[in-house]
Amino acid sequence: MPLAAMRVGYGSGEGAAGADGVSANLDESWLTGDPPWLGLFGRWLREGVAAAIPEPNAMVIATVDAQGCPSTRTVLCKSVDANGLVFFTGHDSDKGRDLSANPCASVTFPWIALERQVHFRGLVERVSREVTQEYWASRPRGSQLGSAGSFQSQPIGSRDELEDQARRIAAQFGGVDGTEAVPVPDRWGGYLLRPRRVEFWQGRADRLHNRVRLTLDDGGWHTVRLQP
Ligand SMILES: Cc1cc2nc3c(=O)[nH]c(=O)nc-3n(C[C@H](O)[C@H](O)[C@H](O)COP(=O)(O)O)c2cc1C
Numbered sequence: 001m002p003l004a005a006m007r008v009g010y011g012s013g014e015g016a017a018g019a020d021g022v023s024a025n026l027d028e029s030w031l032t033g034d035p036p037w038l039g040l041f042g043r044w045l046r047e048g049v050a051a052a053i054p055e056p057n058a059m060v061i062a063t064v065d066a067q068g069c070p071s072t073r074t075v076l077c078k079s080v081d082a083n084g085l086v087f088f089t090g091h092d093s094d095k096g097r098d099l100s101a102n103p104c105a106s107v108t109f110p111w112i113a114l115e116r117q118v119h120f121r122g123l124v125e126r127v128s129r130e131v132t133q134e135y136w137a138s139r140p141r142g143s144q145l146g147s148a149g150s151f152q153s154q155p156i157g158s159r160d161e162l163e164d165q166a167r168r169i170a171a172q173f174g175g176v177d178g179t180e181a182v183p184v185p186d187r188w189g190g191y192l193l194r195p196r197r198v199e200f201w202q203g204r205a206d207r208l209h210n211r212v213r214l215t216l217d218d219g220g221w222h223t224v225r226l227q228p
Pocket residue numbers: 055058071072073074075076077087088089090093094095096152153
């Protein structure tokens with residue numbers, strides 16, 4: 001099928017795997033909690049889990065370099081609370097360098113199977129070393145060794161070289177089957193995105209979608225409905 005002819009209609013409730021609130025129109029009254037995005041975001045995330053969509057906590061994050069050019073890639077959101085969204089990555093990666101130069105990011109949860117997306121934008125800061133260490137300790141040993149064995153976003157000559165490097169580094173900590181703890185590399189850690197703008201989007205028929213945006217200013221959170 002030609003790309004130009006590929007399209008899906010939204011708002012029938014059929015594609016949405018039985019999630020609540022799919023047939024009802026997204027309404028400002030759904031915004032509950034403190035901050036007011038927290039309740040609905042948590043509900044939609046739980047519905048994404050229940051609908052078994054792949055990696056419902058995956059979010060596409062845009063960062064901007066010192067020249068003002070954006071880049072996007074996917075990371076996993078590993079916790080969310082009233083402060084914001086936490087993810088873990090390499091500080092020396094492209095995104096880590098962008099965030100050092102420009103500590104502002106935008107993320108999108110593309111829950112297309114549920115005919116929904118949520119965007120966040122805000123300032124990003126590193127989490128404490130304690131928070132990073134606690135999360136690191138919860139990761140499977142293989143993932144710890146994988147992160148320790150990779151200098152994220154640096155070039156490497158071949159797959160074989162990457163595997164040799166990872167094996168060499170794993171051996172320093174007793175190897176894949178060892179029991180010695182793998183320390184968190186200094187170059188790896190968590191970031192907290194503190195939202196100042198959040199948008200909930202729900203697909204509707206004939207491209208007449210629902211969009212509700214919350215913005216934080218000195219007076220608190222403000223809600224506005226946007227045209228699709
Ligand atoms: C579903 C999915 C989840 C990912 N989660 C993470 C993550 O949590 N942290 C991370 O550093 N990279 C993650 N990646 C890899 C990144 O998308 C990216 O390739 C990597 O972080 C390097 O990005 P950068 O060079 O732009 O900094 C994930 C990739 C996918 C497809």
